[in-house]
Amino acid sequence: MKGLDIGSDRVDELAATSAILLYSRQDCSTVYGTVHPVAQGKGGRATIGAGRPIERRALFECLRELAQNAAPKAEFLPETVLAVSQDAVMWWCRPATRRVFFDCQEIGRRSAVVLHPGLVFRAASNGFSVFALQEDSRPTPDSKLHEPPYFNTWDEGRICIGSAYVPKRIDVESIDGWESGFFESAFTHPNHGNKRVSHSNGEFAFWKKMLDGEYGEQFPKDALVTMNMTLGELIAGK
Structure with missing residues (x-):
């Protein structure tokens, strides 16, 4: 998977670095989460490592970065x-x-x-x-x-x-x-x-x-x- 490095002309390779697992009750309400490192193996195979509880501050920072990168770029809007x-x-x-x-x-x-x-x-x-x-x-x-x-x-x-x-x-x-x-x-x-x-x-x-x-x-x-x-x-x- 390739993506543009914001603010430069360089194209970076993107790779999975971590995974978040969410634990929910039977009513699907999430009550707990863990974050796991992802190790890249041979042939592009990835392995999810042992997890640790998600830190509240780290979770908010991750969500902030995702929201920023997912935001649409500014573009001209016609009157229609x-x-x-x-x-x-x-x-x-x-x-x-x-x-x-x-x-x-x-x-x-x-x-x-x-x-x-x-x-x-x-x-x-x-x-x-x-x-x-x-x-x-x-x-x-x-x-x-x-x-x-x-x-x-x-x-x-x-x-x-x-x-x-x-x-x-x-x-x-x-x-x-x-x-x-x-x-x-x-x-x-x-x-x-x-x-x-x-x-x-x-x-x-x-x-x-x-x-x-x-x-x-x-x-x-x-x-x-x-x-x-x-x-x-x-x-x-x-």
Whole structure:
């Protein structure tokens, strides 16, 4: 394993030097820990040595160093980025026209450039999700989120990725890849759960009209279904 030596151009070899063993009760609550030296043997094999109780000060220092080295590097954030954490990136897409693809029995194999409302995307370690907005401008923490008016989505905005290609990384640089993975895959079916679009004849009729360009030059926002969640609550994980 190789890693960059912070503050220099030299690349250092990283090797295991110590191991921490945690002892827990049956309810998984940790009550004790030991630290063990690691000896490197022939052929890259490592041996864990005898342990000693972890010293409180040494443990805190170790955690501090790990947190410092694991912290993301500073980077420029475009105005579309709404929030960044250790395991998630959230961003906003302006209302725009984009191509969509359908491949289902009720609509057939169709593709067209259609209107889209403002959208909020969230790529995280626990999944990929999308939400719709009534606003045309950058949302605020008080902005109400709406159901994504798309097929292949579950409740709470979760996206069914299926065979779509999405980046392995979750960071600001990967935003375009996450968006492409969503829009360039075919919408195949409405998932079970809450209603995604408000239309008297259902979601298939709604998307047929969208594909035929019957809504004019603006996305029909009256078709959006309000969720009981604000952007601020989504960011806070409530």
